[in-house]
Amino acid sequence: MPLITSAGVGSGLNLESIIKASIDAENVPKMQAFTKKKESLTVELSSIGEVKGAVSKLQDTMEKLADSKNFGKRVANIRQPTAGDIISVTPTSDISTGNFKVAVKQLAEGSRVVSADASFDSTDSVVSASGGTLTFGAGADKAFTLDVAAGMTLAELRDAINSSDSNFGVTANIVNTGNTSVGSKLVLTSNVTGDGNNLTITSDTAELDAVSTSPFAGGTAGMTSVQDAQNAVITVDGLEVTSSTNTFKNAVQDMTIKALEVSEGNDIDGYETAKLNIDYDRESVTKLVDEFIANYNNLIGMIGLQTRASKPLNGDSSMRSLSDQLITTLSSELVDAGPFESIFDIGIGVKDDGYLEKSSLVRSLNEAMDENFDDIGTAFAGENGVAKKLEELLGNYADSSGILKQRQNSLNSQLEDLKDDVSNHEYRMESLEESLRKKYAGLDVLIAQMQQTQSYLGAQLANLPGFTKSN
Structure with a gap:
């Protein structure tokens, strides 16, 4: 008999629907359960990621606040x-805080020498017919x-001097005077400043005396x-200080002063001074405290958001534990922090909802910095x-081995694992369908054969003498 390619073709029964209904009865509930579980895991993973991101952000801020160097900065306020x-x-x-008056009497300069x-006569004039060696020093x-x-x-x-790899800072130029009695002048400038550091040029032949400062x-x-090389000279509160360069290190202890321009005035009339105030870098500390409050509140808000009734972390024990530990740690007693017994003594307060705020209940942050700046660094x-x-x-939660990472x-x-479960289930459904098709294929063939037999017998009986076909 012909091959049956679709269930029910031979028998005329709707076996495809029967097979589909049998598979769906087992497949649909299972796939719905898989989808629901995937959605639940994905949403929970997203919530954990949001909290971990907020923890990491606060952790970055705490790393800066835990570095004492961020509380030791000084700022120089200059009124020029x-x-x-x-x-x-x-x-x-x-450096200690304080006020100073600084004047610049003289800038450091390098030396300059010029040919006779x-x-x-011109730039094409020959320097030496036989050659030799020049030595430059400063x-x-x-x-x-x-x-x-x-x-x-x-x-x-000129070009050879300027392009020399070993040149320590000598610049060569040519000035063409246009005067035949003067000619072209070679000008050499050294960038080595300071008294006694004049540029010298010596040679190993008398033929090069024209470009030497010492004859052969x-x-x-x-x-x-x-122009002779010279020191820079400044005065600090009237006291004269010299340097071979325009940079003065520790003219005022633990501070570098760079001279930019000579003050107007002179020793007789007096020099104009820059008013210098050295103070604690209050702005950077205030910025760090503001960042701390903002990122702490961001974490508290994120925990609150992700633990609402409709959220996957609702009732989560690790979130409750984190919230409790945050406020407990924040309220811990300080040691060797001067008058500050807790962090709430330096202008920070906590509201009823757990959020932080700047507060002046005990003292404001500005008052704390005015009174005990160094102790703020100790407090943090x-x-x-x-x-x-x-x-x-925070590291216990956000680090690679932390609770949230785990x-x-x-x-x-x-x-x-869910992906594997889905793959295994799909394989089982394929096997089930294959098994059902084999079973129903046999039934289909059997019924088709019976229908053919029925048709054959009917035809034979119809041809028998005296056989009357009923209407």
Whole structure:
């Protein structure tokens, strides 16, 4: 008989519907359960992620508050003279607060030497017909040598000086005066400042005396000084201080002062001064405390949001534990923090709903900084400071081995297991369908055969003599 390709084709019965109904009866409830479980795990994973993100954000802030260096910064407030800026200042955390008056009497400068008149007619004038070696020096530890090739011109010498890899800071230029009796002048400038650090040029041949400050073997030097190297000179509260550069380290202990311009005035009339005030960096501390309050409140709000009645973390014990530990740690007693017995003594308060706020119930933050600035650092970053304790607490939840991370790992693992369960179930449904089709295929064939037999017998009986077909 012909091959049956679809269930029920042979028998005429709606076996496809029967097979589908049999599979759906087992498959649909199971897949609905899988979908519901996936949604539940995904939503819970998202909620845990939101809380963990808020914990990590607060943890970053506590890491900064636990660093005592963030409470040791100093700020320099400068009121420059009306003529313009004369100094810049970089204080360290060790400097004492105070007020100073600073004047700049003299800037540090390097030296400059110039070749003699009529030494060179033009930039094409030959410096040395046979060549030699020039040695440049400034001070005790700055020096480099330069080989002068035979026939080198003045322009070529300038370029060779400027491009030398060992050049310590000598710049060569040529000034073309346009005066035949003066000619082209070689100008060499050294950036090495400080008294006694004048630029020197010596050679190993008399032929190079025209570009030397010291003649070879008793000749005449061609380069003369037009500017000596000099120290910078400032006064701090009237006391004169010198430096070989324009940077003064520890002229005021633990502070660097850089001279920018010479003050207007002189020793007779007096020099204009910059008024310098060194104070605690209150702004950075205030910013950190504001960040702490904002991120703490963000975490409290996030816990409240994710534990509402309709949320997956409603009634979650780890969320209750985190909330309780936060307020307990925040309320811990301070040690060696001056008059501050708790963090709430430095201008921070807690409201009935658990959120933090700036408060002046005991004293404001500004008052605390005015009275005991260093103790604020101890309150947060001291050995038993609140920031260190909170940092440790938050790490127990957000770090790689923390509670929230473990929850995430567990949920992700359950989602992976769920994928396997779905795959296994789908395989079972495929096997069930295959089994049902085999069973119903046999029934289909059997019924088809019976129908054929019935048709055959009916036809035979109809041909028998005296057989009357009923209407």
